[in-house]
Amino acid sequence: MSNSTPKVGFVSLGCPKALVDSERILTQLRTEGYQVVPSYQDADVVVVNTCGFIDSAKQESLDAIGEAINENGRVIVTGCMGVEEDIIRKIHPSVLAVTGPQQYEQVVSAVHEVVPPKKDHDPFIDLVPPQGIKLTPRHYAYLKISEGCNHRCSFCIIPSMRGDLVSRPIGQVLDEAERLVKAGTRELLVISQDTSAYGVDLKYRTGFWQGRPVKTKMYDLCDALSELGAWVRLHYVYPYPHVDDIIPLMAEGKVLPYLDIPFQHASPAILKNMRRPAHQEKTLDRIHRWREICPEISLRSTFIVGFPGETEEDFQMLLDWLDEAQLDRVGCFEYSPVTGAAANELPNHVPDEVKKERWERFMEKQQAISAAKLQSKIGWEMDVLVDHVEDGVATARSYADAPEIDGVVVIEGDYGLKPGDMLPVVIDSADDYDLWATPLLEDEE
Numbered sequence: 001m002s003n004s005t006p007k008v009g010f011v012s013l014g015c016p017k018a019l020v021d022s023e024r025i026l027t028q029l030r031t032e033g034y035q036v037v038p039s040y041q042d043a044d045v046v047v048v049n050t051c052g053f054i055d056s057a058k059q060e061s062l063d064a065i066g067e068a069i070n071e072n073g074r075v076i077v078t079g080c081m082g083v084e085e086d087i088i089r090k091i092h093p094s095v096l097a098v099t100g101p102q103q104y105e106q107v108v109s110a111v112h113e114v115v116p117p118k119k120d121h122d123p124f125i126d127l128v129p130p131q132g133i134k135l136t137p138r139h140y141a142y143l144k145i146s147e148g149c150n151h152r153c154s155f156c157i158i159p160s161m162r163g164d165l166v167s168r169p170i171g172q173v174l175d176e177a178e179r180l181v182k183a184g185t186r187e188l189l190v191i192s193q194d195t196s197a198y199g200v201d202l203k204y205r206t207g208f209w210q211g212r213p214v215k216t217k218m219y220d221l222c223d224a225l226s227e228l229g230a231w232v233r234l235h236y237v238y239p240y241p242h243v244d245d246i247i248p249l250m251a252e253g254k255v256l257p258y259l260d261i262p263f264q265h266a267s268p269a270i271l272k273n274m275r276r277p278a279h280q281e282k283t284l285d286r287i288h289r290w291r292e293i294c295p296e297i298s299l300r301s302t303f304i305v306g307f308p309g310e311t312e313e314d315f316q317m318l319l320d321w322l323d324e325a326q327l328d329r330v331g332c333f334e335y336s337p338v339t340g341a342a343a344n345e346l347p348n349h350v351p352d353e354v355k356k357e358r359w360e361r362f363m364e365k366q367q368a369i370s371a372a373k374l375q376s377k378i379g380w381e382m383d384v385l386v387d388h389v390e391d392g393v394a395t396a397r398s399y400a401d402a403p404e405i406d407g408v409v410v411i412e413g414d415y416g417l418k419p420g421d422m423l424p425v426v427i428d429s430a431d432d433y434d435l436w437a438t439p440l441l442e443d444e445e
């Protein structure tokens with residue numbers, strides 16, 4: 001083989017957690033002198049980072065592997081679906097190697113086997129940016145604080161793919177956040193499978209950052225992150241009592257007043273069958289208390305309708321709960337069985353047409369709530385972060401909007417804005433999901 005620069009193609013599927021895995025693998029390969037190329041034709045080898053969360057995601061992963069084989073031929077598979085090597089090899093026998101999620105070293109060694117790194121690579125010349133390779137725009141970044149999960153929700157197979165909770169050392173997480181902010185990141189999105197559980201596995205051990213002790217705990221993490229001067233947005237938080245301690249940090253403006261809590265349902269019987277974490281907590285009381293402490297808090301959640309055994313009464317309980325909870329942003333899925341999940345064994349599966357009908361009723365209810373909440377924001381002044389600008393229209397987000405999953409704030413008119421700009425605006429109008437705003441220009445003297 002010649003000693004020209006080895007080139008890797010990369011296909012990243014799945015959730016933000018998988019995206020962070022992709023970023024780590026790419027950072028390592030770039031450090032070793034590999035060039036990351038955007039086309040199958042230019043690549044010496046293609047890595048496909050797969051998602052195996054639900055059956056449709058697995059199919060998408062298998063299709064992506066097939067496409068990479070057809071277009072390039074030299075394919076390495078990694079990620080969540082990697083735990084099902086047999087299935088992958090049965091459908092795509094020519095795959096060169098299969099590794100599972102978080103197996104960074106294994107996937108990198110598989111790449112070495114197929115295309116060895118350049119012999120005379122000089123890491124001081126082929127510099128990798130200090131924040132590593134990021135697949136998100138420069139102004140926001142996902143900060144993964146742990147791997148795996150200690151829960152065993154009956155519809156989920158993530159623990160069997162990613163194992164039990166392993167928290168990253170607090171000093172390492174904060175160092176990474178600091179590097180990202182120095183490199184231009186203005187928003188840190190904290191992700192994990194269960195952010196509220198951060199540090200449980202380490203017994204909340206005290207670590208060190210900038211020479212001072214910091215506990216491996218969600219509160220201490222949030223407090224330290226708030227010193228960096230970037231937006232801090234919390235995802236995948238469960239409503240445990242200790243989450244209440246974070247709300248004052250939101251009221252003080254240290255952490256964005258935004259919580260992404262996957263409630264999944266409201267009926268105690270269904271939550272019990274789902275084996276959801278914190279399912280016995282009085283979540284409505286808790287939400288009311290949070291709003292007393294921090295009235296502008298924006299709550300995002302996801303729900304599953306048509307879970308096995310869900311009766312009309314359970315479903316009605318969910319609709320009533322939504323009325324009370326007045327959540328800001330909501331995603332809803334019809335239950336679909338995942339191969340290997342315990343919920344498949346539950347009795348009384350709900351017929352597809354009933355699932356669909358409940359999904360529609362759910363969405364209608366939530367759409368009305370969301371629209372009313374957005375209408376109430378007209379006239380508010382808030383800071384927004386610009387994601388992209390096209391034909392004079394800037395698409396931005398406020399504290400209430402996470403990228404990709406929530407709404408946006410649209411700014412029309414030529415204000416010379418560019419991605420990564422943060423500016424104060426006043427909200428002019430709203431539809432069911434998005435807002436329109438005008439920049440608040442500084443008074444000219």
Ligand code: SF4
Pocket residue numbers: 149150151152153156157158159193194277
């Ligand atoms: S909390 Fe439940 S749904 Fe989330 S990863 Fe853990 S087991 Fe899966």
